Amino acid sequence: MAAPAPGEEKTLQEELTLPIILADRLCKSAHEAESSKAECAELAKQVDRLSQMLRTTVRLAPATQTLYERPVRRIVADVAKNLERALTLVRKCKHSGVLRQVFSITSTADFRKVSSLLESSIGDMKWLLSIFDSDGTNLSLPPIASNDPILAWVWSFIATIQMGQPKDRADAANELGSLARDNHRNKKMIVEEGGIGPLLKLLKEGPTPEAQIAAATALCNIATDRERVRFVVESPGVPVIVQVLGDSPARVQASVAKLVALMAELDPEAQEEFARENATRPLVSTLAMDTVLDDPKPKSGKTSIHSLVQINKELAHNNSGSLGHSHSDGSSKGSGHYNRKEREWESETPEVKLMVRISCAEALCKLSKESLANSRKIAETKGLLCLAKIVEVERGDLQLNCLMTVMEIAAVAESNPDLRRAAFKPSSPPAKAVLDQLLRVIQEGSSPTLQIYAIRAIGCLARTFPARESRIIGPLVVQLGSRNVDVAMETAVALGKFVCPENFNRVEHSKAIVEFEGVPLLMKLLRANERAQVPGLVLLCYLALQVGNSMALEQARALNALEGAARSVVAQNPSLRELFAEAIHHLTLYQAGAHPHRQPYAP
Structure with a gap:
């Protein structure tokens, strides 16, 4: 048999060939032993059992198209290692005379150790065949996993998901999901042992909605960080997930939609x-x-x-x-x-x-x-x-x-003008419907959380609204006086986007804010809450730059407010230094003579 190319993984048939050849060689050497014949004969019996199990596995491999290979490769590699050690020992027994006396010193202990290793391999192969021939999940513990029982469970559950009867696959997926929910080590082990592929296959093929839900839930429990989400993507899992979203019953869609949300959020x-x-x-x-x-x-x-x-x-x-x-x-x-x-x-x-x-x-x-x-x-x-x-x-x-x-x-x-023009053109029916609901949520005020999201959305769309858009500005200005500080702060941020230098209609929007008596509400917000200082003062700066000659700003002592707060705010936000300087300079041009004895800003 030709050896696989360097870096190329051996086929399962190639993996199984080596231990079978080793078993045959060991049995032959045992019959040729000139010393420790009884011990060699006992080893030959163990190896004969192993050989039969290995040949059964070889017959299973081509007959089972969905064979779960991970435990097969791990166990067969361990069996081959133990057979090599046994073969080395048995070959020593062909010696006689002086050499025989030398080797007999340690042969008894060696035979006992090798026999124990072979017995463990027999136990591993017996467990391996049992999970491939089981009607359900096998929770017995093979010797190879004696130090880590979770590994045996993971192997068993994955094998059942991939190869089990339809009625057992959903149960195994639920069990695997439960293991994943326990801790990150289990999640990592499931991924490393090849659990993602069988779960995606179960999600795609069913055979029942319950099985699909179990698969989606297990994937949600596993893909809880960016690395494991990426593994699902590369499996490749996204086409499967999208297909199931479109083709499956409602209950399945709910579970798969949760998986989509989780993956999209993390990666x-x-x-x-x-x-x-x-x-x-x-x-x-x-x-x-x-x-x-x-x-x-x-x-x-x-x-x-x-x-x-x-x-x-x-x-x-x-x-x-x-x-x-x-x-x-x-x-x-x-x-x-x-x-x-x-x-x-x-x-x-x-x-x-x-x-x-x-x-x-x-x-x-x-x-x-x-x-x-x-x-x-x-x-x-x-x-x-x-x-x-x-x-x-x-x-x-x-x-x-x-x-x-x-x-x-x-x-x-x-941040994308094309999308802004295409999706939120004020004259289009969808955009108008969205805007109507955003304004309704803001004005009803039944939930501060809803208000904040609606205000934030309108702020993001500030550059889509025409000049003198009183339908938008009026309701926003009212929220500057909201009793909920978070709502008022979000309003200040949103209004700031209407009057910032990047907004073409900033002057008209600034005049509208003044006309709707936004300046007194803004000054009240600044005095009432320290958390509102930065967004509130930024808005005040923009108003000073656009409508600095406004009587409302003069009456509200806006210049005093900016001068009093400038040092402390700029110290914590150096990027605002130039904005404050420009705003104060602009107001000074109009108001310097009006207040020769300015009072310091007192929030």
């Missing part, structure tokens, strides 16, 4: 790989279930699965060649797929539907964070319209996750 490369496989498509489609979209066409009512097919067609048109796994081609197969999906969805309980939609919204949020590709894909369908509608009609985690998704897309659009 930017996984995030972009999901974008290449178009993971947002099935997520948006599922999220749109039971959502009444405001369509300009006369037709209204629940969004049907067939309308979702149209959404997918729109996305396919804009992303030709990148869909990967799409059933939205308008063919009878695609139509049948969505008819089935519609029937499955209608049969689910409200609790399951809500759980699925919450998970999909969370996955969209994690995918869109700092990702231009995913944010663009969501915006290119009716994704923004769907998110806006859910923010309007839903409450709780579903509403929160959708609002956070809008905020993340807006944050990406802030």
Whole structure:
């Protein structure tokens, strides 16, 4: 048999050939022994048992297409090492005379030691064959894993997931997930022992929804850091995960969406790989279930699965060649797929539907964070319209996750003019729907958390609004006086983006803030809370630069406030030194004569 090329892993058949040859040589040498014949004969019996087990394994290997090789290679390598040691000992027994007397001094202890090693190898091979021929998970402990019982469990569970009966595979996946949840060492061991591939295969093929959920849950418990997420990506797992998202029942989708959210949050490369496989498509489609979209066409009512097919067609048109796994081609197969999906969805309980939609919204949020590709894909369908509608009609985690998704897309659009113009053009229906809901959340004030996300989103979009946009500025200015300091601080940050040098309409927005009596509210915020100093003073600086001749700034003693706070704020934030200097200089031009005896700033 030709030897494998350097660096090339041996096939399983090649791994098994060496110990079988060693066993045959040992039996022959045992029969030729001239000393310690009884001991050699006993070793030959042990080796004969090992040889039979090795040959059984050879017969199993080609017959089992899904053979789990990791424990086979480990155990067979250990068996070969023990057989080599036994063969060396038996060959010494061919000597006679003086040499025989020399070797007899240690032969008894050596035979006892080698016999013990061979017995351990027999135990290992017996365990190995038992897990390949078992109807369920084998939790016995092979000698090779006596110092680390977890290794035997991991091998057994992975073997059952890969090779077991359908009814046992889900149980084994659950057990493997439970081990992974215990500690990081177990997670690492599962990855090193080849557990990711079988779990992905189980996720893809089933054979039942329960098995798929078990596989997704186990992967969630394993992929809890960037390195292990990367291993799932490279397996390759992303195409499998996206396919399951589009093809599976709602309960499975919920578990897989959680896996997507986890991977996207931990690894930017996984995030972009999901974008290449178009993971947002099935997520948006599922999220749109039971959502009444405001369509300009006369037709209204629940969004049907067939309308979702149209959404997918729109996305396919804009992303030709990148869909990967799409059933939205308008063919009878695609139509049948969505008819089935519609029937499955209608049969689910409200609790399951809500759980699925919450998970999909969370996955969209994690995918869109700092990702231009995913944010663009969501915006290119009716994704923004769907998110806006859910923010309007839903409450709780579903509403929160959708609002956070809008905020993340807006944050990406802030630094990308093309996305900003395409997704948030004020005259477009989706952008208008999003803006309506952001303003509603801000004005209702039912939840400070929701308000903060909505205010942050509007701040990110500050450069999309035309001059004198009182519809936006007015509600924001009111929140400067919010009793919740975090809401007021976030408002100061957002308004700062309306009047900063990068905003073309900064002068008009500054005048609007003054007209809506924002200056007194800002000064009150500065006096009331030390945490609000930096965002509040930055906003005040911008107002001083744009409308420094405003009577409102003079009456509020804005110059005194900036001069009094400049030293301490700049000391902690050196990057603000130039901004404070310019603002103070600008105000001095207009107000120096108005207050010859300025009072120091007292928060």
